[in-house]
Amino acid sequence: MGTNTGIIDGLPADWAARRGPAAGVAHLWGRIRLGVGDGTIGCLKVADGTVEILPDREAEASLIADSPETLVGLLGGETHPVVARLQGRVSTTGNIALVIRIFLGLQAGSPWSGLVEKSQP
Amino acid sequence: MTDTISILEGNHFVVSDRRGDLEATPTVNHGLFLNDTRYLSRWSLTINGEKPKLLSVDDTAYYRVQHFMAIATGAVYIDSHLSVVRQRAIGEGFYETLALANHGKEAVDLDVRIEASADFADLFEVKNMLQKKGTLYRQVEDKTLVLGYRRDRFRRETRVTSSVEAQVDETGLSYRVRLAPQSIWSTDLEVVAVRKYESATPQAPEITKDKTRPDLSERLKEWMGNAPQIHSSWEPLEQTYRRSLVDLAALRFRAPVILSAMPAAGLPWFMTIFGRDSLLTSFQCIPFLPSLAATTLRTLAMLQARASDPFRDSEPGKIPHEIRFGEMTAFEEAPHSPYYGSADSTTLFLILMEEYERWTGDKALVRSLELEARAAVNWIDKYGDRDGDGYIEYERRNPAGLENQCWKDSGDSIAFADGSLAPTPRATCELQGYAYDAKLRTARLAREVWEDPEWAAELESEAEKLKTRFNEDFWLPERKFFALGLDGRKRKIDSLTSNIGHLLWSGIADTDKARHCVAHLMGNAMFSGWGIRTMAATEGSYNPIGYHVGAVWPHDTAFIVWGLRRYGYGQEAAQLAFAMLEAAELFDGRLPETFAGYAREITKFPVEYPTACSPRAWASGTPLLLIRALLGLEADNGHLLVDPALPPDIERLEILDIPGIWGRRDAFGRPHATAKAAEKMAAE
Numbered sequence: 001m002g003t004n005t006g007i008i009d010g011l012p013a014d015w016a017a018r019r020g021p022a023a024g025v026a027h028l029w030g031r032i033r034l035g036v037g038d039g040t041i042g043c044l045k046v047a048d049g050t051v052e053i054l055p056d057r058e059a060e061a062s063l064i065a066d067s068p069e070t071l072v073g074l075l076g077g078e079t080h081p082v083v084a085r086l087q088g089r090v091s092t093t094g095n096i097a098l099v100i101r102i103f104l105g106l107q108a109g110s111p112w113s114g115l116v117e118k119s120q121p
Numbered sequence: 122m123t124d125t126i127s128i129l130e131g132n133h134f135v136v137s138d139r140r141g142d143l144e145a146t147p148t149v150n151h152g153l154f155l156n157d158t159r160y161l162s163r164w165s166l167t168i169n170g171e172k173p174k175l176l177s178v179d180d181t182a183y184y185r186v187q188h189f190m191a192i193a194t195g196a197v198y199i200d201s202h203l204s205v206v207r208q209r210a211i212g213e214g215f216y217e218t219l220a221l222a223n224h225g226k227e228a229v230d231l232d233v234r235i236e237a238s239a240d241f242a243d244l245f246e247v248k249n250m251l252q253k254k255g256t257l258y259r260q261v262e263d264k265t266l267v268l269g270y271r272r273d274r275f276r277r278e279t280r281v282t283s284s285v286e287a288q289v290d291e292t293g294l295s296y297r298v299r300l301a302p303q304s305i306w307s308t309d310l311e312v313v314a315v316r317k318y319e320s321a322t323p324q325a326p327e328i329t330k331d332k333t334r335p336d337l338s339e340r341l342k343e344w345m346g347n348a349p350q351i352h353s354s355w356e357p358l359e360q361t362y363r364r365s366l367v368d369l370a371a372l373r374f375r376a377p378v379i380l381s382a383m384p385a386a387g388l389p390w391f392m393t394i395f396g397r398d399s400l401l402t403s404f405q406c407i408p409f410l411p412s413l414a415a416t417t418l419r420t421l422a423m424l425q426a427r428a429s430d431p432f433r434d435s436e437p438g439k440i441p442h443e444i445r446f447g448e449m450t451a452f453e454e455a456p457h458s459p460y461y462g463s464a465d466s467t468t469l470f471l472i473l474m475e476e477y478e479r480w481t482g483d484k485a486l487v488r489s490l491e492l493e494a495r496a497a498v499n500w501i502d503k504y505g506d507r508d509g510d511g512y513i514e515y516e517r518r519n520p521a522g523l524e525n526q527c528w529k530d531s532g533d534s535i536a537f538a539d540g541s542l543a544p545t546p547r548a549t550c551e552l553q554g555y556a557y558d559a560k561l562r563t564a565r566l567a568r569e570v571w572e573d574p575e576w577a578a579e580l581e582s583e584a585e586k587l588k589t590r591f592n593e594d595f596w597l598p599e600r601k602f603f604a605l606g607l608d609g610r611k612r613k614i615d616s617l618t619s620n621i622g623h624l625l626w627s628g629i630a631d632t633d634k635a636r637h638c639v640a641h642l643m644g645n646a647m648f649s650g651w652g653i654r655t656m657a658a659t660e661g662s663y664n665p666i667g668y669h670v671g672a673v674w675p676h677d678t679a680f681i682v683w684g685l686r687r688y689g690y691g692q693e694a695a696q697l698a699f700a701m702l703e704a705a706e707l708f709d710g711r712l713p714e715t716f717a718g719y720a721r722e723i724t725k726f727p728v729e730y731p732t733a734c735s736p737r738a739w740a741s742g743t744p745l746l747l748i749r750a751l752l753g754l755e756a757d758n759g760h761l762l763v764d765p766a767l768p769p770d771i772e773r774l775e776i777l778d779i780p781g782i783w784g785r786r787d788a789f790g791r792p793h794a795t796a797k798a799a800e801k802m803a804a805e
């Protein structure tokens with residue numbers, strides 16, 4: 001598996017480099033390894049209300065998405081983490097509670113918000 | 122006698138007729154269900170084109186059933202030399218052994234046929250008779266019958282295999298059997314439910330001799346062994362207690378986003394996590410099975426809302442109402458991922474947290490939940506109180522969501538005394554009681570666990586102010602009870618309901634007002650003789666078979682009993698608890714979700730409610746809370762307090778090995794002499 005933070009059609013080239021506040025993950029700390037298919041994107045670092053993607057692989061949990069759009073939708077809060085899991089678009093390992101808490105928290109907004117269309121009806 | 126047989130284990134369950142056949146129709150809810158999806162809707166056995174005649178069913182274990190049948194030759198009497206036994210056990214689907222025995226002296230030729238099909242209906246589609254949007258398929262793959270469903274990436278399959286070679290076609294399996302005299306033929310059938318995206322190759326669990334998953338009977342033994350033992354001079358209590366423990370074991374729910382086993386709400390419609398149900402059931406079980414509370418708290422904390430979402434009725438800090446795992450949730454045609462449409466789960470979450478810590482001393486868990494507790498309190502003040510009047514009120518934001526977001530969540534439950542419905546937003550009275558109790562309990566945790574005495578003092582002050590205002594704003598001086606609630610125009614909803622009993626449990630009622638409420642609760646309009654009616658017989662909407670407007674809900678009565686103990690009404694609590702335990706005896710130890718509110722003087726047995734869930738977790742937990750109330754069990758500063766108040770018919774009650782911060786302790790009770798004397802005087 002390699003690291004893939006390349007350009008994806010329809011998404012800004014800097015999407016993986018974005019960082020900043022995310023109010024819904026205030027008081028949460030943790031790292032989640034992110035992947036798309038067989039490739040690793042990096043590691044989402046959450047530190048008390050701020051988020052960024054690091055090139056590291058060490059993490060308490062991992063989340064693998066079926067496509068970059070799914071992953072960015074989750075990071076931006078447009079895709080609901082439980083819905084994505086029920087549809088088979090993501091799989092998770094490790095600390096499931098941390099994954100759910102963080103991605104439910106990103107529903108309140110993050111540096112990736114607005115990059116993909118909201119999935120909710 | 123029920124006409125369906127259910128076996129279950131957490132989120133897996135099979136509902137069949139008494140022969141073991143599954144014949145789902147729009148009005149018959151048979152099926153193999155897993156994670157809110159029906160994986161098998163038809164499973165029908167015929168022998169020589171005939172359905173065997175039922176002799177008997179052995180369903181004494183919740184995860185396994187045996188159907189004893191015969192091929193009938195007579196019109197009236199079953200005069201047969203051919204017996205049929207189906208043994209079925211729940212697994213990742215189910216395992217079934219079909220055995221045919223020829224007791225005669227002649228060989229027989231038999232055409233054995235099992236018809237199978239699957240509609241992969243979401244449970245919401247089953248309830249509401251909705252159509253599928255994806256594609257059903259069926260095929261035979263290497264002697265395996267595959268029934269499948271596909272919608273985009275969402276795939277579900279049911280795979281059927283037989284240990285004895287069968288003719289497999291797309292509608293079922295056939296066998297031509299020549300059965301010699303005095304011989305037995307059998308085959309093992311495996312029906313595996315596959316969530317396709319999660320596992321391309323299903324991993325079937327090991328099958329033991331009795332075709333049960335190997336860990337289920339062991340797990341049940343361990344579960345029962347960990348619970349306290351009960352001995353009573355009134356034997357039905359022991360049977361009811363045991364049945365409750367077994368049902369609570371059966372309802373332990375596991376799912377991909379659930380951290381460990383926690384109580385599902387009930388069979389068949391509520392085999393999932395409901396915040397309110399899991400919290401109240403865990404509360405009922407604390408002196409007996411405290412581990413349920415720990416899992417409930419951790420899981421609900423994980424799913425606590427962090428954002429506002431009108432579709433899901435969520436706001437930051439709100440504890441979930443219901444989570445589902447079926448197709449409609451997956452495609453956001455239903456908001457249950459999770460749905461947050463309850464106005465009491467958040468306060469009950471705080472109440473359970475404090476109760477759990479006080480009994481177990483598990484400060485580590487409570488320390489880890491400080492953030493969630495603060496978010497929950499913030500929800501009460503900022504979002505629960507929608508208009509800033511100091512009370513929690515609810516109004517759905519999703520038009521398809523629940524109109525009533527209190528425990529009485531049917532559409533007609535919140536009505537004035539004249540029967541007219543109260544407009545929303547609705548601030549029902551028990552919500553305010555829970556908020557009061559939650560703040561006081563959270564204050565203790567803030568002081569003793571989170572070491573924030575300033576916050577503790579704030580919470581206590583807010584609780585006291587709430588109590589003062591509530592006793593003025595909700596009291597109906599002319600009728601001398603608390604209003605059911607305030608409606609959208611801040612009018613008092615003036616009907617007499619069981620909700621006032623929850624005000625005793627929470628402690629928000631002033632002592633002088635509580636006295637009047639107790640008189641109402643124990644009067645003929647509220648007390649049916651078996652339990653407390655959800656609505657008094659004097660009110661305009663009263664209906665003895667109305668779900669929340671007259672029927673008796675055992676868990677409701679149990680919390681009222683506990684409230685009576687809190688306010689010092691031991692004798693009334695004992696009378697009410699014993700009446701409900703007598704009802705339990707008449708339901709073979711298993712209290713249903715609800716039963717009719719007919720007066721006991723006109724019927725010798727409680728009348729069943731037609732569509733009640735059974736088992737239902739908080740009904741299964743009811744005997745446990747009643748037993749706690751009878752013995753007056755309370756945890757205080759690391760000690761187990763015992764203050765019995767028994768009815769005269771229970772001359773002795775003991776519980777051995779009650780778990781808690783103290784390790785294990787026993788409790789013993791017998792009726793006080795004063796209670797006996799009062800009973801004697803009443804009889805005279």
